[in-house]
Amino acid sequence: xxxxxxxxxxxxxxxxxxxxxxxxxxxxxxxxxxxxxxxxxxxxxxxxxxxxxxxxxxxxxxxxxxxxxxxxxxxxxxxxxxxxxxxxxxxxxxxxxxxxxxxxxxxxxxxxxxxxxxxxxxxxxxxxxxxxxxxxxxxxxxxxxxxxxxxxxxxxxxxxxxxxxxxxxxxxxxxxxxxxxxxxxxxxxxxxxxxxxxxxxxxxxxxxxxxxxxxxxxxxxxxxxxxxxxxxxxxxxxxxxxxxxxxxxxxxxxxxxxxxxxxxxxxxxxxxxxxxxxxxxxxxxxxxxxxxxxxxxxxxxxxxxxxxxxxxxxxxxxxxxxxxxxxxxxxxxxxxxxxxxxxxxxxxxxxxxxxxxxxxxxxxxxxxxxxxxxxxxxxxxxxxxxxxxxxxxxxxxxxxxxxxxxxxxxxxxxxxxxxxxxxxxxxxxxxxxx
Numbered sequence: 001x002x003x004x005x006x007x008x009x010x011x012x013x014x015x016x017x018x019x020x021x022x023x024x025x026x027x028x029x030x031x032x033x034x035x036x037x038x039x040x041x042x043x044x045x046x047x048x049x050x051x052x053x054x055x056x057x058x059x060x061x062x063x064x065x066x067x068x069x070x071x072x073x074x075x076x077x078x079x080x081x082x083x084x085x086x087x088x089x090x091x092x093x094x095x096x097x098x099x100x101x102x103x104x105x106x107x108x109x110x111x112x113x114x115x116x117x118x119x120x121x122x123x124x125x126x127x128x129x130x131x132x133x134x135x136x137x138x139x140x141x142x143x144x145x146x147x148x149x150x151x152x153x154x155x156x157x158x159x160x161x162x163x164x165x166x167x168x169x170x171x172x173x174x175x176x177x178x179x180x181x182x183x184x185x186x187x188x189x190x191x192x193x194x195x196x197x198x199x200x201x202x203x204x205x206x207x208x209x210x211x212x213x214x215x216x217x218x219x220x221x222x223x224x225x226x227x228x229x230x231x232x233x234x235x236x237x238x239x240x241x242x243x244x245x246x247x248x249x250x251x252x253x254x255x256x257x258x259x260x261x262x263x264x265x266x267x268x269x270x271x272x273x274x275x276x277x278x279x280x281x282x283x284x285x286x287x288x289x290x291x292x293x294x295x296x297x298x299x300x301x302x303x304x305x306x307x308x309x310x311x312x313x314x315x316x317x318x319x320x321x322x323x324x325x326x327x328x329x330x331x332x333x334x335x336x337x338x339x340x341x342x343x344x345x346x347x348x349x350x351x352x353x354x355x356x357x358x359x360x361x362x363x364x365x366x367x368x369x370x371x372x373x374x375x376x377x378x379x380x381x382x383x384x385x386x387x388x389x390x391x392x393x394x395x396x397x398x399x400x401x402x403x404x405x406x407x408x409x410x411x412x413x414x415x416x417x418x419x420x421x422x423x424x425x426x427x428x429x430x431x432x433x434x
Contacts, residue, residue, distance in 0.1 A: 007102045009044035010076040035220040048083045049333035051144045055082045062120035092122035168419035169329040175211040178232045182296040227294040235416040235426035240264040243366040247272035252314035254307035255321045257284030266297040275300045276312045308353035317362035321351040323369040327425020359433040368428045377427035378407040386431040388412045
């Protein structure tokens with residue numbers, strides 16, 4: 001049986017729209033397929049999402065009605081068709097024919113609509129249409145980002161570097177492998193990856209490697225499913241090293257699920273001592289428990305609780321709260337199109353409460369986000385009863401000033417950016433309560 005990866009990709013795009021979940025979570029529901037088919041589906045979903053605003057702009061030129069008025073599935077088939085002909089290099093006739101055949105399964109009128117729209121799209125000169133636009137809208141369409149983010153990144157980094165960031169957000173995120181030394185050795189994993197034709201290179205962290213090339217994605221190999229290594233971003237791995245947990249420590253881990261950093265902390269502690277992990281989602285905790293079991297973690301107690309007021313006296317604490325995820329657009333492209341200012345402000349308040357609570361429970365606190373937003377990062381550290389500590393920084397310092405707001409300790413905090421460091425955008429700070 002021939003499997004239409006475009007059809008499955010359209011179904012996943014519908015799930016993302018309908019349920020408001022991440023592309024990664026939606027794709028996990030289709031894990032039954034062969035890894036090559038999964039790879040094709042993944043590419044269609046991610047590459048379409050990365051360019052969603054410009055694809056919809058093209059479609060708007062071909063329709064006599066609002067795109068939102070069209071059936072969800074047909075809308076996403078159209079999006080995939082435009083992606084194929086304008087960005088994947090598929091001949092327009094082939095892209096149209098494929099989309100029409102899929103649409104025909106829903107009825108003749110849907111097939112006719114898809115055929116008419118994509119034939120119009122074929123003759124649209126995208127670059128010329130974008131050049132007709134002005135200012136921020138033109139940049140948003142050209143670099144495939146929402147207008148608010150274009151403005152924000154220019155104010156944060158300056159015009160030229162903002163463009164570099166947006167270009168980097170379109171590239172495929174480098175894959176990093178962290179060896180799980182609770183179950184095996186670094187040497188064994190290196191040898192295993194070489195045997196499976198995964199080419200890697202060292203990073204400044206001994207247990208973390210950057211993947212250069214592969215025949216099969218390392219996440220699809222047996223040792224990954226056995227927990228001998230995990231796929232974890234370089235900046236994310238560095239967070240645990242900033243915390244510097246030692247065997248015998250008592251660690252408070254706030255907003256802990258899905259537990260990847262928790263497992264790294266346990267590894268650095270050699271499973272000795274105690275980690276108390278807190279999360280407010282029963283479903284995430286369930287997945288976290290399963291993951292930690294696979295990874296051989298034995299020194300963690302997990303509580304379903306609110307990290308804003310949970311109490312446990314610890315030697316060190318990690319606060320890795322929910323955030324805007326604006327540093328991970330290349331791995332979470334749907335996040336670009338779901339930003340909500342009201343929700344963002346509420347999230348910042350929760351982050352602050354978690355941070356203040358951690359400082360009541362531990363003398364040493366590491367605060368990290370996968371956000372580039374000043375409000376979630378530097379500004380959240382202002383007026384705390386804490387001193388910001390200097391730490392070894394292999395990346396970049398923080399932001400000194402943003403839209404008239406100054407941050408005096410900018411040299412003491414850590415920022416990573418996709419365009420500068422070939423990893424996700426993170427903020428990391430180490431504090432000592434006073």
